[in-house]
Amino acid sequence: xxxxxxxxxxxxxxxHLVKRLKREGYWVRGVDLxxxxxxxxxxxxxxxxxxxxxxxxxxxxTTPEETVFDEVYQxxxxxxxxxxxxxxxxxxMRNSALxxxxxxxxxxxxxxxxxxxxxxxxxxxxxKPDEPxxxxxxxxxxxxDNEYGWEKLYAERMAMAYGKRYKMPVRIARFQNTYxxxxxxxxxxxxxxxxxCRKIAEVEDGGTIEVWGDGTAxxxxxxxxxxxxxxxxxxxxxxxxxxxxxxxxxxxxNELVKTVAEVAGKRIRIEHVEGPVGVEARNFRIDKIxxxxxxxxxxxxxxxTQTYPWVLAQVEAYSENG
Ligand code: NAD
Numbered sequence: 001x002x003x004x005x006x007x008x009x010x011x012x013x014x015x016h017l018v019k020r021l022k023r024e025g026y027w028v029r030g031v032d033l034x035x036x037x038x039x040x041x042x043x044x045x046x047x048x049x050x051x052x053x054x055x056x057x058x059x060x061x062t063t064p065e066e067t068v069f070d071e072v073y074q075x076x077x078x079x080x081x082x083x084x085x086x087x088x089x090x091x092x093m094r095n096s097a098l099x100x101x102x103x104x105x106x107x108x109x110x111x112x113x114x115x116x117x118x119x120x121x122x123x124x125x126x127x128k129p130d131e132p133x134x135x136x137x138x139x140x141x142x143x144x145d146n147e148y149g150w151e152k153l154y155a156e157r158m159a160m161a162y163g164k165r166y167k168m169p170v171r172i173a174r175f176q177n178t179y180x181x182x183x184x185x186x187x188x189x190x191x192x193x194x195x196x197c198r199k200i201a202e203v204e205d206g207g208t209i210e211v212w213g214d215g216t217a218x219x220x221x222x223x224x225x226x227x228x229x230x231x232x233x234x235x236x237x238x239x240x241x242x243x244x245x246x247x248x249x250x251x252x253x254n255e256l257v258k259t260v261a262e263v264a265g266k267r268i269r270i271e272h273v274e275g276p277v278g279v280e281a282r283n284f285r286i287d288k289i290x291x292x293x294x295x296x297x298x299x300x301x302x303x304x305t306q307t308y309p310w311v312l313a314q315v316e317a318y319s320e321n322g
Pocket of ligand 1: 007011049051
């Protein structure tokens with residue numbers, strides 16, 4: 001039985017990845033600062049550790065039988081949507097860099113057989129909506145729009161350098177905006193799809209919601225199940241360097257709101273207010289992941305249809321409990 005360590009297993013993507021790896025027959029250990037917020041973990045073992053500390057990284061990679069982990073999935077990060085990224089630059093650059101430095105070094109020390117790193121579309125520069133999609137190589141010359149993107153680029157390069165020097169296969173995915181049930185939906189770290197689902201769940205039919213900016217920024221979103229398919233395929237492929245995983249369905253923030261409103265069955269008015277918007281657009285190519293046989297199965301509407309009822313249930317439960 002293959003042994004996998006999922007770092008960030010208390011978070012949105014990590015907790016879903018644990019479930020996927022269990023379904024595929026792995027023995028899985030999760031590690032995080034916190035347990036998953038919305039459902040009990042399916043990991044065989046779960047450690048509460050701060051991975052900014054190298055001794056904790058080594059502990060997370062140690063088993064009583066001293067067996068070596070076949071696979072490490074590094075998804076732990078100090079992370080949030082645009083509202084968080086714009087105010088927490090120092091925390092992101094310090095905390096996520098420390099986690100990445102120590103987890104990579106410890107994995108080499110412990111002889112881990114294969115390593116996965118979760119990077120982001122934020123490594124790319126700001127773009128015009130109608131610009132041609134960027135290939136992976138066009139992340140250089142580097143001009144990420146925010147410090148979160150710079151930290152990801154640094155961590156990608158460190159992962160590649162370690163992989164090369166120590167002959168450890170390293171796979172790196174650049175995720176697009178990912179959404180689905182069991183993701184952060186309130187509190188300041190939520191991303192746009194969850195935030196729009198929450199706002200629309202909270203208002204009556206015909207009500208008004210606030211949207212940051214003028215709503216014209218273009219985005220593409222990927223549903224969690226599609227992303228997991230891509231992670232698993234990429235991890236077991238020969239593809240080196242950062243690889244894009246995303247769905248090429250570009251919508252404005254206003255269109256995102258419209259989609260959520262349709263799924264919710266509500267008429268919604270938008271009030272545009274000042275707030276952090278991020279880049280104008282970010283369009284990337286997906287030929288490399290597609291060549292592995294990956295294909296997105298969920299349109300935005302289908303993914304929101306899976307996500308909205310879950311957010312609605314959280315909103316209702318939260319308001320009942322005061
Ligand atoms: P998340 O915030 O839900 O999960 C990250 C987890 O890391 C959290 O549970 C957090 O507690 C944990 N963590 C933070 N600091 C830690 C520490 N010091 N020690 C141990 N654990 C720590 O975020 P997510 O959406 O699941 O993202 C997972 C990964 O994917 C991250 O690396 C993120 O940057 C990347 N990513 C996510 C998206 C997205 O849209 N969700 C897009 C691009 C990239």
